[in-house]
Amino acid sequence: MYENYHGYFGGDEETRKANYNDMVNKYYDLVTSFYEYGWGESFHFAPRWKGESLKESIKRHEHFIALQLGLKRGMKVLDVGCGIGGPLREIARFSFASITGLCNSEYQITRGKELNQLAGLSESCNMVEGDFMKMPFPDNTFDAIYAIEATCHAPDVLGCYKEIYRALKPGQCFAAYEWCLTDHFDPTNESHQKTKALIELGDGLPDIRTTNECLEAVRLAGFEVVWAKDFALDSPVPWYLPLDPRRLSMTSFRLTAVGRVITKSIVKTLEFVRLAPAGTGRVSSVLDKAAEGLVEGGRKEIFTPNYFFLARKPL
Secondary structure, eight states: OGGGGSGGGTOOHHHHHHTHHHHHHHHHHHHHHHHHHHHOSOOOOOOBOTTOOHHHHHHHHHHHHHHHHTOOTTOEEEEETOTTSHHHHHHHHHHOOEEEEEESOHHHHHHHHHHHHHTTOTTTEEEEEOBTTBOSSOTTOEEEEEEESOGGGOSSHHHHHHHHHHHEEEEEEEEEEEEEEOTTOOTTOHHHHHHHHHHHHHHTOSOOOBHHHHHHHHHHTTOEEEEEEETTTTOSBOTTGGGOTTOOOSTTGGGSHHHHHHHHHHHHHHHHTTSSOTTHHHHHHHHHHHHHHHHHHHHTTOEEEEEEEEEEOOO
16 A cells, blocks of 8 residues: 555655655555646646736746746757646647656556647647656757656655756756755654655655755756745745635635545545445545645745756756
8 A cells, every 4th residue: 555655654764765666656546636636737836926826826837937948849848757747738838849748657647648639739748658767768858858846756866867967958958846845844853754754645755855955966967056946935825825724715625624524525425335446535535644744844834845946957
């Protein structure tokens, strides 16, 4: 079972790292349908302006990364850890670039290709099943590479960034939004460690790196860091607001505490009458743990999903 990889159920970090491919696959096989139901096709957070909807902020977040990379028609781009391809399709529409998505979940690749076809983007959007620790692409293939809240699943971020470096053409850029621990995280604080463990359990992570560890890995992989910023720091609306149990929203009701309770009750009923697969209720519980950990991490300012960096591969 997926949960057995995590500390709450007797697992440990080394086991998660050694079996990351199996762990991440099991996680996304379990949660993809729930993510799509509650969040849409783009499985990521975004800083928000006041008056801006969650959907609008997610699109703006994706457009920003396209603008930072200077994407345009004729460019060959890689989305590392593309999920079902929501960002990939939005960025392809926005930039007219040709984008290949890489993902190690067979289920997500199948679903993503269906959505590409429905959107009429099958020619400009391609999806490949593969491991971002051993990418199935020749050296110097892509004009730009990006990753949106995906390489946090890597058991060895330096190894992952080295693979990205290898596949990127010299002189071109890699941009990413990373999940990181902030400078406020105290490894000796039991409450902080509990929150970290909840996020790892609820979100399929082998470990969570600090912002400094993340940037150091980028440099050690061979990149020149152009700039970096934690966009959670000055977001007018907290990034974790959609998951905050104190909030009630009719526009994204399914994400609220009340909406999650209702969803959980429906899921249990459907599972009981065998209209939903066995274990569906368990998935809902895992995602509740994810929400709890993320909101705690956001409120304590010890965790961010919005750490951005732009890096260049030297000529």
